[in-house]
Amino acid sequence: MENKKNFNNNKKSSQSYLLKNCFMIDNIKNKILKNDIYIKDKIIEDIDKNLTNKVDPKTITIECEGMYVAAGLVDMRVNITEPGLEHKETIESASKAAASGGVTSIICMPNTTPPIDQPALIHSIQRKAREVALSKIFCTGCITRNFEGKEICELHLMKESGAVGFTDGYKTISNTRVMRRALNYAKSFDGLIIQHAEDPFLKGNGVVNEGEISTRMGLLGIPSYAEAMIVQRDLWMVKDTKCRYHVSHISTKETVEIIRKAKKDGLPVTCDTSPPYFILNELSLENYRTFSKLSPPLRTEEDRKSIVEGICDGTIDAISSDHTPQDQDAKRLPFNQAEFGGVGLETLLPLTLSLVNNKKIDLLKAISLITINPSKILKLDVGRIEKKKEADLCIFSTSKPWKVNPEKFHGKSKNSPFDGMLVEGKNFMTFVRGRLVYEL
Amino acid sequence: MISNESLKKFPHDHLLGIEGLTPPDLNYLLDLSDHFAMHLDKENSEKLNYLKNKICINLFFENSTRTRTSFELAGKKLGADMLNISVASSAIKKGETLIDTAMTLNAMQPDVLVVRHQDAGAVKLLSEKVNCGVINAGDGPHEHPTQALLDALTIKKRKGKISGLKVAVCGDIMHSRVARSNIHLLNTLGAEIRVIGPATLIPKKIESLGVKVFYEMKSGLKDVDIIIMLRLQLERMSGSFVPSIKEYFRFYGLDREKLKFADANALILHPGPMNRGVEIDSELADDLDRSAIFEQVQMGVAVRMACLKTIVENKAKNGK
Numbered sequence: 001m002e003n004k005k006n007f008n009n010n011k012k013s014s015q016s017y018l019l020k021n022c023f024m025i026d027n028i029k030n031k032i033l034k035n036d037i038y039i040k041d042k043i044i045e046d047i048d049k050n051l052t053n054k055v056d057p058k059t060i061t062i063e064c065e066g067m068y069v070a071a072g073l074v075d076m077r078v079n080i081t082e083p084g085l086e087h088k089e090t091i092e093s094a095s096k097a098a099a100s101g102g103v104t105s106i107i108c109m110p111n112t113t114p115p116i117d118q119p120a121l122i123h124s125i126q127r128k129a130r131e132v133a134l135s136k137i138f139c140t141g142c143i144t145r146n147f148e149g150k151e152i153c154e155l156h157l158m159k160e161s162g163a164v165g166f167t168d169g170y171k172t173i174s175n176t177r178v179m180r181r182a183l184n185y186a187k188s189f190d191g192l193i194i195q196h197a198e199d200p201f202l203k204g205n206g207v208v209n210e211g212e213i214s215t216r217m218g219l220l221g222i223p224s225y226a227e228a229m230i231v232q233r234d235l236w237m238v239k240d241t242k243c244r245y246h247v248s249h250i251s252t253k254e255t256v257e258i259i260r261k262a263k264k265d266g267l268p269v270t271c272d273t274s275p276p277y278f279i280l281n282e283l284s285l286e287n288y289r290t291f292s293k294l295s296p297p298l299r300t301e302e303d304r305k306s307i308v309e310g311i312c313d314g315t316i317d318a319i320s321s322d323h324t325p326q327d328q329d330a331k332r333l334p335f336n337q338a339e340f341g342g343v344g345l346e347t348l349l350p351l352t353l354s355l356v357n358n359k360k361i362d363l364l365k366a367i368s369l370i371t372i373n374p375s376k377i378l379k380l381d382v383g384r385i386e387k388k389k390e391a392d393l394c395i396f397s398t399s400k401p402w403k404v405n406p407e408k409f410h411g412k413s414k415n416s417p418f419d420g421m422l423v424e425g426k427n428f429m430t431f432v433r434g435r436l437v438y439e440l
Numbered sequence: 441m442i443s444n445e446s447l448k449k450f451p452h453d454h455l456l457g458i459e460g461l462t463p464p465d466l467n468y469l470l471d472l473s474d475h476f477a478m479h480l481d482k483e484n485s486e487k488l489n490y491l492k493n494k495i496c497i498n499l500f501f502e503n504s505t506r507t508r509t510s511f512e513l514a515g516k517k518l519g520a521d522m523l524n525i526s527v528a529s530s531a532i533k534k535g536e537t538l539i540d541t542a543m544t545l546n547a548m549q550p551d552v553l554v555v556r557h558q559d560a561g562a563v564k565l566l567s568e569k570v571n572c573g574v575i576n577a578g579d580g581p582h583e584h585p586t587q588a589l590l591d592a593l594t595i596k597k598r599k600g601k602i603s604g605l606k607v608a609v610c611g612d613i614m615h616s617r618v619a620r621s622n623i624h625l626l627n628t629l630g631a632e633i634r635v636i637g638p639a640t641l642i643p644k645k646i647e648s649l650g651v652k653v654f655y656e657m658k659s660g661l662k663d664v665d666i667i668i669m670l671r672l673q674l675e676r677m678s679g680s681f682v683p684s685i686k687e688y689f690r691f692y693g694l695d696r697e698k699l700k701f702a703d704a705n706a707l708i709l710h711p712g713p714m715n716r717g718v719e720i721d722s723e724l725a726d727d728l729d730r731s732a733i734f735e736q737v738q739m740g741v742a743v744r745m746a747c748l749k750t751i752v753e754n755k756a757k758n759g760k
Contacts, residue, residue: 212645216459218560218582218620221644288561332539334559336580 006410006438007096009134013435016040018055022064022395027071027372028384030364037069039391042434047387062429064395070367072104072135072392072430074383075348076272076374077248077320079169079341080106080137082128084113089325089412091125094345095133097323097411099438101346102394102427105136105382107320107374111169117142117153119161126162134430134437136382136392140165140194143182147171152182156189164378165246167194170295170340172230174200180237187243192378194246197230197255198222198296207336209297213282219335224299228254235262238269246377247271249322251296253306260315270377271315274322275344275351276417278307284417290331290338292417294322311369312360318374321348325413342417346409351418353398353425363398391434400426450750453758454567454574457583458624466592466628469746473593477742480517490749491520494551498524499541500577501557506712506737507577507586511554514744520752523550538562539569546570551752555579573751581615587711588621590743592629594736595666598707603630608661608702609651610636611670611692611719612681614643618711619670623649636660637692640681641672657692661701669694669710669719677718685718695721699730707732 019037024047026033036051037044038059046054052061075098081088089097098106108125110116116125122139129137141158143166145151155166166186172195173179186193203222208214210221231247235258238245250256250271262269276294281301284292292298310316324341331338344351348370356366375383382392404421406414430438450468458466479488496515500508508524515522525545536544538557545553552573555563560580567574578584596602607626613619613635626633627650635646636654647653654660661667672688682688694708708724708731716722725731 210644212648215643215645216620216649218580218617223644288564329537332537334538334557334562334565336559 006440007099007134008435008437009132011435014041015436016056016059017431017436018051018059018061019064019069019395020052020061022067022069024385025068025070025364025367026385027364027368028386032364037385037393039431039434042390044385044387044389044391047385062395067395067397067428069385069393069395071371071383071385072394072432073102073348073370074105074107074374074380075103075321075323075345075370076107076318076378077274078106078108078323078345079111079325080108081112081325087412088327091128091137092132093410093412094323095135095137097343097345097409099134099430099432100410100427102349102396102430103135103321103345104392104394104430104432105138105375105380107138107140107164107378109167109169110140110142111147115142115147116140117145119154119157122158122161122163135432138162138164138378138380140167142166143168143173143193144178149173149175149178152178152185155182155186155191159189159191164380165192165194167196167248170196172196172198172200176233176237179234180241183237183241183243183245187241190244192244192246194248195230195234196248197227197234197250199226199229202226202229207293207297208285209282209299211282211300213285217285217288222297224252224303225254227252227296228258231255231258235267235269238267242268244268249274249277249296249320250310250316251277251299251303251307253303256306256310256315260310260313263315270317272318272320272374273307273311273316274320275347276322276342278304278311279351279354280304280417288335290333290335291342291415291419293335293338293340294342294417295340308355308360311355317369317377319348319352319369320374321345325411326415327413331415342415343406343409343411343413344416345411347404347416347418347423349396349427350423350425354423356398357424391431393431394427395429396425396427398425400424402426450754453751453754455585455747455751456564456567456574456576458585458588458621458628459583461628463628466625469589469743469750470593470596472746472750473589473739473743474596476745477593477597477739480738480742487517487519489519491515491518491551491752494520494752495549496520496522496552496554496748496752497545497550498522499545499553499555500525501527502578504556504577506740507556510737510740511577511744511748514741515748517741518745518749520748538566542566542569546572551755552748573755575747575751578617581617581620583621584617585621586740586743586747587618588625589747590736590739591622591668591709591711592625593739593743594709594732595707597739598732599665602626605631605666606634606664606703607631607666607668608634608636608664609668609670610657610660610694612641612672612676613637613646613670614641615673615676616670620649622668623651634660634664638682657698658701661698664702664706667694667702667706667708669708671711671713671715672719689718693717693719693721694724696724699724706730709733709736711736
């Protein structure tokens, strides 16, 4: 089996490694330096020019000439669907997809069945993750019980159990009173409220962005301001409560503008976007391609350009894969009936690097968007290369060209909106806690 | 009588929509339809046998009387074996997916499938999974190509041309596949098109399809030659898209008063089934001088004969 060769989940392994002559992306000092990295006993033991003579004799040396080494990627929006819908993705399969894509920390959304709305479920996922996961798994918890948008969950207890933020997944908290209470309450223990911003009433049964394309195709549209409206509304309450607030996968020009202004005004707001929103537009829906049916929906070219601008000027803090696995039967349907979402763990790195290859941002910034930035938002101790810290690393090339072929993905579901696209940049090896968990 | 050889050929395996068809494509279908329409006029029209031993399956996921019957009659007039599958009594109700249904029917080796489905794009999806030709008999609010063709044929017969005519499409544009197909077709053949309705029933950016938008009948109907009235579905009449039937009829229902705004010889079309007293005044609908509503039904059979023949023969040719 190909998988057996590529992946290694021997948790007892104490093998040490020396990464020779790599270009190390240091996003603390904001520099790319040519270094050796010595990995021993789970941690980065040393970083320096030439460490060959300083390492243990049993150390495996990996020649990294011409390759880049970055902190393992931190993906702040992943839907795992275990427990509940294990035929779409499991903790194990998602972690394999992650490891092959260079992602070492997965932040999973609480929209499982049952939803993660109490501490016990976080414990149960963490236990399972310790057993089977190649990558680190962090949980977010629901804001409201069973996503109903009515009563807030045990947010503080969930935080104690390890929840790194709170969100109702693909549901927007539409009741302003509940939202205000959640922000106010989370403020008391410095919790992070994460919003999928889409007015549910304006969304209705809509399936695509409202405009020429929806009219031509006879599909029900969702007006793009359904997103900005919710963000604008929430910001009033953020201003009042001073709670940390994060908007997931933003997709419209107006949202970028509103958040840009809010940041200028000093509000504690952050946001991320996902590759579909800075690479694709609604034209990808041609022929009723259900793999392009995403939530939020693909927008106009003007929106896409604004998202790129938002990334360039720092309005957008992070890029998440928004990994949403759907099995074949959920996508091989008439467009209206097909499920929303696309997988993304295995394409996060090259698609983010496309911004570098298109000269929009530099490599340091691109890597920060998928490592240290999300880590800072979530207050995690990952996403950085530092001496004496756990060695979560990925070794990759920025230029290796390849064609996205979901059949070769390691995750269970193959629904990539980038199916067939030519990309540049590939992950070759992934280390998690000093263990080599994946090698191409 | 038009001989087949004199016509340019229709280059498509399926008829999924009007968008993307060229004027020669449309004229091919319209001329052939016209030929069959004349044939229908004959006193003792005998059965033709263009489609003898061909199997045509009507697969309707949505209820339909006129379109399904019209296809059935058209097929029979051409000598085809017609099968009707109504979803109410089929496996789809038992949870079979559209693609599985398509594969099953495909295994029966029909020559053409006539499909109506409630979801936009569903007929195209189905056409990708079968080996026979597929005719779209309506997919959600997307397209209804044979309706647009029969409207065009009706207009052509009454007015002698399409190019240069002013056409108003009135009512529920948002949910109407008839409106979209008509807009594409009449635009391609050079008519000037307006849509009229309350803003809640006009989809966003409809102007990009090449129409002018009017929110009231008086200015919208000014000097128009053709008025296409659309059906307003019952569930959209009370409080969701319009407040009440009374209010809708008052401002958008076609009666003799509003008809005065149009050209004196303006012709009224309606794809049916009509809601008398909602979108059209009952007496006006029955006025044969002004309304072509029943003529449309006759043209429907001719158009469907032309489409069935064309698609079956194209597939037979390409199949070899």
